[in-house]
Structure formats: structure tokens, C-alpha cells
Amino acid sequence: MRPAPCARPWTAPWYPRPMTEPRFSFAGIPVRGRLILAPMDGYSSWPFRSLCRDLGSSLSYTEFVRTGDVLERPEFLEDKLVFREEERPVLIQVYGNDPRDMLEAALRLQEREPDAIDINLGCPTSSIAGRGAGVGLMRTPLLTARIFRTLAGRLSVPVTAKIRLGWEDCRKYLLIARIIEENGGQLLAVHARTKEQRHHGPPDLEALAEIKDSLTIPVIGNGGIQTTADIREMLRVSGCDGVMIGRGAVRNPWIFSWLDRDEIPPEQVLDVIREHLGRSQDFYGPKRGLILFRKHAARYLEPYQLPASRRRHLLTRTDPEQFLTLVEETLKQVPDSPFLSSNSPG
Numbered sequence: 001m002r003p004a005p006c007a008r009p010w011t012a013p014w015y016p017r018p019m020t021e022p023r024f025s026f027a028g029i030p031v032r033g034r035l036i037l038a039p040m041d042g043y044s045s046w047p048f049r050s051l052c053r054d055l056g057s058s059l060s061y062t063e064f065v066r067t068g069d070v071l072e073r074p075e076f077l078e079d080k081l082v083f084r085e086e087e088r089p090v091l092i093q094v095y096g097n098d099p100r101d102m103l104e105a106a107l108r109l110q111e112r113e114p115d116a117i118d119i120n121l122g123c124p125t126s127s128i129a130g131r132g133a134g135v136g137l138m139r140t141p142l143l144t145a146r147i148f149r150t151l152a153g154r155l156s157v158p159v160t161a162k163i164r165l166g167w168e169d170c171r172k173y174l175l176i177a178r179i180i181e182e183n184g185g186q187l188l189a190v191h192a193r194t195k196e197q198r199h200h201g202p203p204d205l206e207a208l209a210e211i212k213d214s215l216t217i218p219v220i221g222n223g224g225i226q227t228t229a230d231i232r233e234m235l236r237v238s239g240c241d242g243v244m245i246g247r248g249a250v251r252n253p254w255i256f257s258w259l260d261r262d263e264i265p266p267e268q269v270l271d272v273i274r275e276h277l278g279r280s281q282d283f284y285g286p287k288r289g290l291i292l293f294r295k296h297a298a299r300y301l302e303p304y305q306l307p308a309s310r311r312r313h314l315l316t317r318t319d320p321e322q323f324l325t326l327v328e329e330t331l332k333q334v335p336d337s338p339f340l341s342s343n344s345p346g
């Protein structure tokens with residue numbers, strides 16, 4: 001199945017995507033940058049993903065989908081799986097633990113013509129990990145080997161993986177990383193925390209370095225990046241080929257242009273809010289698009305520490321024009337706003 005056509009022109013005149021030389025490649029696919037938006041269920045669907053790509057993220061991972069859903073109710077997955085030609089390279093991520101079902105699901109996902117199929121070995125949620133999928137797979141090396149061997153042998157697109165460091169009582173990251181490579185995995189993203197750490201605590205950069213040193217396929221480091229200094233530190237210590245950014249990018253998608261959040265003037269924030277909301281409404285429809293955008297708006301406005309009542313008022317608007325007017329008024333009032341200085345007398 002072909003990706004759906006894009007309603008909104010891709011190359012937004014407001015922010016041309018920088019053209020860069022490939023920084024690394026996997027399975028012969030060039031990756032034109034070191035920074036990559038992390039797959040995040042509920043966040044990294046097309047509107048936010050495409051925005052981050054315009055700002056400099058160099059790969060697109062879809063939100064994960066369950067093998068059972070791919071096989072039994074694919075019609076519910078459309079929003080998660082749609083991508084645009086201009087986003088390539090695109091990796092569709094799937095989780096499961098039954099080699100036969102995973103192969104069947106991956107073959108169906110392959111019909112959508114992604115650049116790779118990515119296997120999730122990182123999800124810590126008990127309903128997934130407890131059933132042996134996600135990070136649960138990191139406890140079963142033989143099964144992991146079989147899954148990768150099976151998929152790599154049958155798919156015509158590359159197979160890649162995203163892992164964690166394992167479980168506190170079973171930090172098998174080196175073994176699992178090697179198994180993935182030996183059984184045909186072509187790219188490895190590593191969330192440098194254990195299952196029990198979930199999304200908290202500093203990433204283990206030394207463990208990332210160990211993995212990078214013991215593999216020949218490219219390795220992407222992930223975990224805890226909030227600033228450009230964090231990116232530099234992860235690259236320096238680990239030697240990873242790329243850095244994947246999750247929650248830090250929801251707060252600051254400009255990080256993909258190597259900019260910290262405090263470097264972004266309010267009028268640029270407004271620009272991105274307009275663009276992001278527009279893409280969300282194009283993708284989900286006017287009403288749902290605004291509702292699904294609210295959680296992003298809350299993150300964009302977080303640094304301004306708005307009074308709770310104003311924040312609530314703003315984030316409960318149902319009329320997009322009214323919402324944007326309120327955002328604009330709010331951003332005009334924040335200190336250091338260029339709106340204020342350009343309007344101020346003299």
C-alpha cells in the first residue's frame with residue numbers, strides 16, 4: 001500500500017530543511033544528520049515527526065504497533081503508519097514475540113514500502129514486557145536470535161532494532177546487541193537505561209560506548225537528552241553514530257537544529273505552534289487536530305510559567321482561531337519578547 005498523499009506542501013517555506021552530507025548509513029541507506037526523533041506513542045505521528053524532520057531530525061520512526069493488531073485490525077493503525085515520501089528514510093516499528101506472527105506482520109507492513117522494519121525491545125510497560133515482548137525479549141536471547149534471523153531472511157527491507165540496557169537483574173545489552181547484529185539487524189538504537197529505570201535517571205554512556213565498540217552496524221544512543229551540551233557529551237563519550245531524542249524534543253523540537261530552548265525567541269515559538277497545529281488539523285481534521293495538539297502546546301508554553309488559570313483557559317479552547325489569538329497574546333507578554341521591543345517607543 002502506498003503512503004497517503006500529502007495535503008500540505010512538504011517543504012514549509014517557514015523552515016527549509018537543511019541539506020547535509022550523510023553522517024552514516026545503514027544497509028546502504030544514507031542518514032543525513034546525527035540527530036533523530038525517538039519513536040513516541042501518542043507523539044511521533046506525522047504532524048510532529050514531519051515538523052522535527054523539517055527542523056533537522058534525520059530519520060523517521062513510526063510509533064510502535066502490535067503484531068496482533070497488524071494481523072487482526074489493521075484499519076485501526078492507519079494514523080500510526082501513514083508516512084510521506086519526503087520523510088524517507090522511514091522505519092516502521094513493531095513489537096511482539098512470536099517469530100511466526102512477527103514475520104507475518106512484518107511482511108504486511110513491508111507492503112507499505114518503509115525503508116526498514118524496526119523491532120522494539122525496549123518497551124517496559126508490564127502488559128508488553130511482562131508478556132515477553134518489548135524489553136521482555138531481552139530476557140530471551142535465543143528467541144531474539146530466531147526473530148531476527150527469520151525476519152532478516154525473509155524481508156526485502158532491512159531489519160533494525162531499538163533496545164534498552166536490559167533488566168536490573170539481567171543487563172544483557174552486549175549479548176543482545178551482538179545477537180541482533182549476527183542475525184541480520186542493520187541498525188541499533190539503544191535507550192541507555194534499564195527496564196526498571198523506565199524514563200528516569202541519567203543514561204549510562206559507558207554502556208553505550210561498550211555497545212558501539214563491539215558492533216560494526218551503526219549505533220544510535222538515546223536517553224535523557226535535554227540540551228545540545230547533552231548531545232555533544234553523548235557523542236563524545238559513546239562514539240555513537242547518532243543521537244535519538246524523545247521528551248527533550250517535545251519540549252524543544254529546535255534541538256534538531258542544534259538550538260537550545262532558551263535560544264528560541266517567542267515569535268519563532270509562535271511560528272512553530274501555527275505550523276504544528278496546521279499539520280495536526282490537516283492530518284486529524286480541525287477538531288481532533290486541535291485536541292491532540294494541546295499536549296504539545298502545553299510543552300511549547302512550559303518555559304513561560306503561565307498562571308494556572310491562564311494556562312487552563314488557553315488549553316481548553318475548542319476554536320482554533322481563538323486558541324491562536326490567545327497564544328499570540330500570551331507570547332507578546334513574555335519578557336524579552338521581540339514583539340514588545342519592536343513595539344516599544346524609541
Ligand SMILES: Cc1cc2nc3c(=O)[nH]c(=O)nc-3n(C[C@H](O)[C@H](O)[C@H](O)COP(=O)(O)O)c2cc1C
Nearest residue numbers: 038039040041063064162191223224225245246247
Ligand atoms: C510517551 C512515550 C511514548 C513512547 N513510545 C515509544 C514507542 O512507541 N517505541 C519506542 O521504541 N519507544 C517509545 N518510547 C521511548 C522513547 O523512544 C525513548 O526511548 C525514551 O523516551 C527515552 O528517551 P528520552 O529520555 O530522550 O525521552 C516512548 C516514550 C514516551 C515518553
